[in-house]
Amino acid sequence: MTTTTSHSPAIAAKGLRKAYGDKTVLDGIDLTVPAGTVFALLGPNGAGKTTAVKILSTLVTADAGDLHVGGHDLATDPQAVRAAIGVTGQFSAVDGLITGEENMLLMADLHLLSRSEGRRTAAELLERFDLVEAAKKPVSTYSGGMKRRLDLAMTLVGNPRIIFLDEPTTGLDPRSRHNMWQIIRDLVSDGVTVFLTTQYLEEADELADRIAVLNDGKIAAEGSAAELKRLIPGGHVRLRFTDPAAYQSAAVALRDATRDDEALALQIPSGGSQRELRSILDWLDTAGIEADELTVHTPDLDDVFFALTGTTGIPTQPKETVR
């Protein structure tokens, strides 16, 4: 039996390609995730994050690519890959008609655990994920956060060494999100490799050893959070207005500023040095622009993200125009 050593990567993909019809979703991406690390695949909606997870977790077959997970070839031995991984998808993969405990025992049965071992594992995980009280209730009565916890608990029944988490905190309230982060950190301290996708830069920054930014089916950049931040030379000055008319006239005067029409804010590229700030202020005075709020941003992952994914400072993406 092949086991993952610290030398061979837990996940290795070369030239991963997938198209649905004539729409290319993944256009030859390369990924390497060393064992025992957290890798975050970051990207806007529709970038292909979920498709990447579906392929690497054997759910969908790739069109091309040399893909290995846990040392096993995805194309020739998907069943061995499946024995090594655990997957928590974007949509809860729980059985809503039965109780949380029954869901856990279902997983234990499918992993061929003995009855006593299954009961013990289920009880341990329910305890660890704070689901003991709800264990005897039908899952359809659970809240979103509880379903997510149960989902992850079910994934852990087989004690997988490589875990895929597709947007694990989307739709969770801040407290549940922080709980989920702690759970992921605990997994990693046990030596588990985590591959997660997220649209939240903060999440990638908090958890990941390495981050890859996926945009339009290609890896736009890859590195640690610090390395990615270094890609962007400077920060910006953000001017916020409350009066739409003032905002409009300022936007006309400051042609090279990035507009955020919804927030009535303008972003002017700036390194944030005293001299640069003074020149911006002088310029604003000359142009007769009076902003209601002025803030100086040093580069963060958001800047990297927007720079790399080629969008404006508006987090919600406008729909791509049809050519």
Added chain:
Amino acid sequence: MSTPLAPTRPTRISLAVRNSNTMLRRNLLHARRYPSMTLNLLLTPIMLLLLFVYIFGDVMSAGIGGGGADRSDYIAYIVPGLLMMTIGSTVIGAAISVSMDMTEGLIARFRTMAVYRGSVLIGHVVGSVLQVLASLVLVSIVAVVMGFRSTDATALEWLAAFGLLALFSLALTWIAVGMGMASPNPEAASNMAMPLILLPLISSAFIPADTMPGWFQPIAEYQPFTPAIETLRGLLLGTEIGNNGWIAIAWCVGLTALGYRWSTSLFNRDPK
């Protein structure tokens, strides 16, 4: 102490049996926890049995056996048809529950686990057949209470009748599973499976096919329910079976093969 990987990989057969058994128990748990769906589906054949015997019975009986038949003759005539109809209406539950499964994330989870692939469908099929057989027992009890008797059938004929019912259940279950796989949601699955309730109405279940208008007779004759009903009637009541037995078995085998191929090819397709 837990080990990272299962100590030994079980053989394919033992994996298939254990996983399928787990999936079957999951489906039976659903049926036990939420019996309302099966019971609702059972209402149709039981209502029709009561309606046709007690309300229409006197008029309907005039149409069978060349006149002179009474209500008890009509019970005898209609029960084999209603048993087959029970199969047609209760397998709709399989179409709905398969479709419910496929629209939820749980099946995706199963696909990414080292479980025997076929176990999901096997669990549904075996579970559905068991539910159909239980429904048949219930309808039979109602029929016997209403006065249905099959006194002259031999033990072998009883066995053959049971075998035919089980085979027909299996065939229609596979078709229903295919319908469930092909439907985008449970409502669509339920609509798609409607013909399984409607076909018996235009078979020889309620009136003999040769009393129907001439242009309609082929529709009644060339469909699975009529030969299966005629065979069951022959086995239980001693009427002429003729070549209906072989035709019924051919329908069962054909529908099973078709439903199996259809369901498995849809299941093995990459999910969207």
